[in-house]
Amino acid sequence: MTEKDIIDTILTKHGREGTRLLQILREVQEALGWLSPPAITAIARGIGWPRAKVEATAAFYSFFHLRPRGKYCLLWSDNIIDRMQGSRELMHRLCEKLWLEPGRLSEDGLVFVHTTSDIGMGDQGPALLINYRVATAMTPERVDAMAELIRAQTPLAEWPAEWFAVADNVRKAGPLLSSFTPGSALRAALARGAEAQLAEIGASRLRGRGGAGFPTQRKWQACREAPLKEGQTRIVICNADEGEPGTFKDRLLLTRYADLVFEGMTIAAYVLGARKGFLYLRGEYRYLLEALDAKLDERRRAGLLGHAILGVADFDFDIEIHLGAGAYVCGEESALIESLEGKPGRPRVRPPFPVTHGYLEQPTIVNNVETFACVTRIAEHGAEWFARLGTPQSTGTKLFSVSGDVVRPGIYEYPFGTTVAEVLEAAGVAQCVQGVQVSGASGTTLTGDELSRRLCFEDVPTAGALMVFDCRRDMxxxxxxxxxxxxxxxxxxxxxxxxxxxxxxxxxxxxxxxxxxxxxxxxxxxxxxxxxxxxxxxxxxxxxxxxxxxxxxxxxxxxRRLMTLDFVPAFDLDAELSQARQMTRRDDEAAHLFTAQG
Amino acid sequence: MSEKTTFWLDGAEIPFTAGQTLLEAARRAGHYIPHLCWHPDYKPHGSCKLCTVKVDGRFVSACTTLAQAGAHVENRTAELDDMRRTLLQLLFVEGNHFCPSCEKSGQCLLQATAYELGMMSPHFDHFFPNRPVDASHPEVMLDFNRCILCSLCEQAAKRDGKFTFVMGGRGMRGRRVILNSESGRLADTDFSSTDHAAHVCPVGVILKKRVGFAVPYGQRRYDQAPVSLLDVAEAIK
Missing domain, CATH: 1.20.1440.230 (NADH-ubiquinone oxidoreductase 51kDa subunit, iron-sulphur binding domain)
Structure with a gap:
C-alpha cells in the first residue's frame, strides 16, 4: 500500500469526520512513523478542513510528530517520583550506550530518547513509553539489553513481554473495589426511574473525584435542564485523562473495573436522556484501548449499551473511546471537549459552561472515572449506604495513588476523612517523612508534622495522589x-x-x-x-x-542554595564557553574563566 | 429586577446595555482599560490578560466578562497596573522586540501600552527565541519575532472566508501562527494584501513591503497622544 492508500483507509475508517482528527492523526502516525507535510495535507483534504487547522492540532500534542522520530522512540516518565527511582540515570545510560543525546534523533534516524510528563506508573517506575507502549520497572540490566535490541533493530513484538507488564498493586480494597455484576446497578436505576435516580445521587452527596469536588447531582441537574436545539442530544463524557503527576488510580479502575465506569456513564445517560458518550483516555494509556473496546462490545452484546438498552424503548446510548495525545491541559473539562472536537486542547472562555454548551455546543457533563464508578455503587447500594461512608461534606470512599518513599506503593481505598498518617502507615514508611505532596503537582505540600491532617474536602482536598518524600530528599x-x-x-x-x-x-x-x-x-x-x-x-x-x-x-x-543575599545574574561567563570547549575538545585550566561564580 | 443598568469603574458610574462587556461599556463611556488582543471589530479572545480587572474582589478579563448592574470594578489601581506591567515585560522577553529599528515603532500597540503603563525595562532575562521571517510574498512580509499571539490575524482572515493564519502548537516554545500551506510560506497561501488580515496586526509582524518608514518617527500615531486617549477617542467618535 502506498502512503496515500494507508491514509485513505484510515480516513474512511473514521468516516472522514473532523471530530475524529486526533484518532486519525495517531493512526496515520502509527502506520507511517511521523506526520509529514504531505500527510497533513492529505488528512486535511480528507476531512475537509483547512490545512492550517489540522497542523495546528497536530502541533499542539506532544505525541504527534511533525518531524521524523525514528524507528524507536523512547520517552522516560519524568515525574519527581520516577527521578527518585533513578529514571534520569537510566535514560543517560541508555543514551550513552546508543551514542546519542536526549531529545535529538540519532544520526542514522533510528532512535530518539527523551523525557515525557508522568505516564501514570509511579508505583512501578522507572517507567517509559517505547513507541507509546508502557514499559515499567526499569533496571540498568534491562536498559543494557534494550540498547542491544535497538542496535540489532529487533521488532518491538520480539522484546521481552515482562517489560511491558503493568501491575495493579491494589494494597487496600474497599466497597468501591469489590466484585460487581454488570447490569445490576443499571437495572436498579431503571427501577427507580430517572428523576429518582438523580435524587439518589443528590442524597448521596457525591462530589466529583477529579479534585475540585463539585456536587455531581448539581452538574447533572444543570445539564438535564439545559434546552436542546433541533438535532442535539446530551453528552456524557468520562474524563480518563489522568495526567496529574503522581496519580494512577484511574488506570486501575479502567484495567480491572471498567464495567463500573461504563455502567456509571450509562446511568448518567439514563438520568440525562443522553444518547452519546465518550471515554477520553489519555494517550499514555494507549495500551488499554483494545481491552476497553472489547469491554464495550461485551456490554453491547449484553444489551447494556446500544439500542433500547435492557429493553427500554427509546433508551439509546453508546460510548466511543477517544485517545488523547500527551497534553495535561486536556484534563480541564473544556479543553478536553475541544480535543474531542479535533482541536488543540485549549480551555474555553467560560461561561457558557459545558453543562449548557459542551461538545459541539450540546449540553454535556464531564466527570472523573472514579466519579462514574461511585455512581454505579450508589445506584446499586443506595444513597444512604454511600453517605454513611466518609465525612459529612465528603461522602464515600476515595482511591489514593501512593508513591515515592513507601514500602508498598500502589492503590489504597479509604473513606474520606482518613488521615495522611493512616494511609502512610499502611503503605509503610521506612524513614522519617519529610513531606507529602497531596493531589499532584498542582496540589498541597504537607510537612512531616502535618500527617494528622485529614484527606477530605473539609481539610486537605485531593484527587487521590500522595507522593511521599523521606528525609533524604530535597523538597x-x-x-x-x-x-x-x-x-x-x-x-x-x-x-x-x-x-x-x-x-x-x-x-x-x-x-x-x-x-x-x-x-x-x-x-x-x-x-x-x-x-x-x-x-x-x-x-x-x-x-x-x-x-x-x-x-x-x-x-x-x-x-541553602543562595550564593549571597544580593542579586546575582543568571549569566555565567564560564558556562558560555562550554560549547567552544566542546568543539576544541579542551577542558584544561586555560580553557576556563574563573569568576566569582566558580 | 433592578432597573439600574450601570456599574462602577474606579468609582465612576458606567452605563451599559445588556450583553455589553466591561471593556466595551467602559470604553464607550470614555474610560480606558488596557488591552492588546482585543479589537473592536472582532470577537474578544481573552488571551493577553492586559485587561484583567477586579470585579467585587475577583480577577476577570474585562473583554470577555459581561457587565453586571451594580458591580464594583477596579481598573487603574496600583495593584492591577503592576500586574499589567509584569505581563508586558513577559511579552517583551518572550519575543524579540527591537523597538528602535522596528518599522512599527510609534504605531505599535504593545509599545504604546508599555509607555502608558510606565514600563521602564524588560526586567526579566530575554529568551531570544529563534523565530523565522517570511519574505516569500511579493507584497507583504511576516516578522514573527514581534508576534504576541493575539490571534487577530486569524480572526481577520476568517472575515474574508480564509484560514491563512491559524493559531496552533503548544506552550511558549510551540504556540505560533501556522500558515495555511504545505510549504508553510505565505506566498503559497491564498493571502492577498487587500485582506483584512493585512492591516490588523497590532504589532509589527504583518508589514507591507516597500512602504517602510513613509511616516517618520516622531509623527506617528502614538507620538501624537498616548494610547489611553486615542483608544477612548476612537470609541466615542
Whole structure:
C-alpha cells in the first residue's frame, strides 16, 4: 500500500469526520512513523478542513510528530517520583550506550530518547513509553539489553513481554473495589426511574473525584435542564485523562473495573436522556484501548449499551473511546471537549459552561472515572449506604495513588476523612517523612508534622495522589520538577501562564545552579501571585502551588542554595564557553574563566 | 429586577446595555482599560490578560466578562497596573522586540501600552527565541519575532472566508501562527494584501513591503497622544 492508500483507509475508517482528527492523526502516525507535510495535507483534504487547522492540532500534542522520530522512540516518565527511582540515570545510560543525546534523533534516524510528563506508573517506575507502549520497572540490566535490541533493530513484538507488564498493586480494597455484576446497578436505576435516580445521587452527596469536588447531582441537574436545539442530544463524557503527576488510580479502575465506569456513564445517560458518550483516555494509556473496546462490545452484546438498552424503548446510548495525545491541559473539562472536537486542547472562555454548551455546543457533563464508578455503587447500594461512608461534606470512599518513599506503593481505598498518617502507615514508611505532596503537582505540600491532617474536602482536598518524600530528599528538587512540568504543559493561550511558567522554571534552575539570591525568591512570589490571579484556567492558576507551599514550609531548601543575599545574574561567563570547549575538545585550566561564580 | 443598568469603574458610574462587556461599556463611556488582543471589530479572545480587572474582589478579563448592574470594578489601581506591567515585560522577553529599528515603532500597540503603563525595562532575562521571517510574498512580509499571539490575524482572515493564519502548537516554545500551506510560506497561501488580515496586526509582524518608514518617527500615531486617549477617542467618535 502506498502512503496515500494507508491514509485513505484510515480516513474512511473514521468516516472522514473532523471530530475524529486526533484518532486519525495517531493512526496515520502509527502506520507511517511521523506526520509529514504531505500527510497533513492529505488528512486535511480528507476531512475537509483547512490545512492550517489540522497542523495546528497536530502541533499542539506532544505525541504527534511533525518531524521524523525514528524507528524507536523512547520517552522516560519524568515525574519527581520516577527521578527518585533513578529514571534520569537510566535514560543517560541508555543514551550513552546508543551514542546519542536526549531529545535529538540519532544520526542514522533510528532512535530518539527523551523525557515525557508522568505516564501514570509511579508505583512501578522507572517507567517509559517505547513507541507509546508502557514499559515499567526499569533496571540498568534491562536498559543494557534494550540498547542491544535497538542496535540489532529487533521488532518491538520480539522484546521481552515482562517489560511491558503493568501491575495493579491494589494494597487496600474497599466497597468501591469489590466484585460487581454488570447490569445490576443499571437495572436498579431503571427501577427507580430517572428523576429518582438523580435524587439518589443528590442524597448521596457525591462530589466529583477529579479534585475540585463539585456536587455531581448539581452538574447533572444543570445539564438535564439545559434546552436542546433541533438535532442535539446530551453528552456524557468520562474524563480518563489522568495526567496529574503522581496519580494512577484511574488506570486501575479502567484495567480491572471498567464495567463500573461504563455502567456509571450509562446511568448518567439514563438520568440525562443522553444518547452519546465518550471515554477520553489519555494517550499514555494507549495500551488499554483494545481491552476497553472489547469491554464495550461485551456490554453491547449484553444489551447494556446500544439500542433500547435492557429493553427500554427509546433508551439509546453508546460510548466511543477517544485517545488523547500527551497534553495535561486536556484534563480541564473544556479543553478536553475541544480535543474531542479535533482541536488543540485549549480551555474555553467560560461561561457558557459545558453543562449548557459542551461538545459541539450540546449540553454535556464531564466527570472523573472514579466519579462514574461511585455512581454505579450508589445506584446499586443506595444513597444512604454511600453517605454513611466518609465525612459529612465528603461522602464515600476515595482511591489514593501512593508513591515515592513507601514500602508498598500502589492503590489504597479509604473513606474520606482518613488521615495522611493512616494511609502512610499502611503503605509503610521506612524513614522519617519529610513531606507529602497531596493531589499532584498542582496540589498541597504537607510537612512531616502535618500527617494528622485529614484527606477530605473539609481539610486537605485531593484527587487521590500522595507522593511521599523521606528525609533524604530535597523538597526544592520536587518543586523544580513540577515547575518544569507546568512549563511543558502550559497550552500557551494566555500570557501569564505561557511565559510565566517558563520564567518560573528558569528561576528555579538559576537557584539550582547556585546563582540565586533573595531577590529571585521574591521574583518567584511575585510571579506566583500574577499567575494565580491572571491566568485563563486552573493550570496557570495552580502551577505555582508547590513553589508557594515549599517556600513557606521548606524555606531552608531554597536558602541553602543562595550564593549571597544580593542579586546575582543568571549569566555565567564560564558556562558560555562550554560549547567552544566542546568543539576544541579542551577542558584544561586555560580553557576556563574563573569568576566569582566558580 | 433592578432597573439600574450601570456599574462602577474606579468609582465612576458606567452605563451599559445588556450583553455589553466591561471593556466595551467602559470604553464607550470614555474610560480606558488596557488591552492588546482585543479589537473592536472582532470577537474578544481573552488571551493577553492586559485587561484583567477586579470585579467585587475577583480577577476577570474585562473583554470577555459581561457587565453586571451594580458591580464594583477596579481598573487603574496600583495593584492591577503592576500586574499589567509584569505581563508586558513577559511579552517583551518572550519575543524579540527591537523597538528602535522596528518599522512599527510609534504605531505599535504593545509599545504604546508599555509607555502608558510606565514600563521602564524588560526586567526579566530575554529568551531570544529563534523565530523565522517570511519574505516569500511579493507584497507583504511576516516578522514573527514581534508576534504576541493575539490571534487577530486569524480572526481577520476568517472575515474574508480564509484560514491563512491559524493559531496552533503548544506552550511558549510551540504556540505560533501556522500558515495555511504545505510549504508553510505565505506566498503559497491564498493571502492577498487587500485582506483584512493585512492591516490588523497590532504589532509589527504583518508589514507591507516597500512602504517602510513613509511616516517618520516622531509623527506617528502614538507620538501624537498616548494610547489611553486615542483608544477612548476612537470609541466615542
Amino acid at each position: 526544592f528538587e520536587a518543586a523544580r520538577n513540577f515547575a518544569h512540568f507546568f512549563a511543558h504543559e502550559s497550552c500557551g493561550f494566555c500570557t501569564p501562564c505561557r511565559v510565566g511558567t517558563q520564567v518560573v522554571a528558569r528561576l528555579m534552575d538559576k537557584l539550582a545552579a547556585g546563582h540565586g539570591s533573595q531577590y529571585d525568591i521574591q521574583e518567584l512570589s511575585k510571579l506566583s501571585r500574577l499567575m494565580k490571579n491572571a491566568s485563563h484556567c486552573g493550570l496557570g492558576q495552580t502551577a505555582c502551588n508547590p513553589i508557594v507551599d515549599t517556600l513557606a514550609k521548606f524555606r531552608p531548601a531554597y536558602e
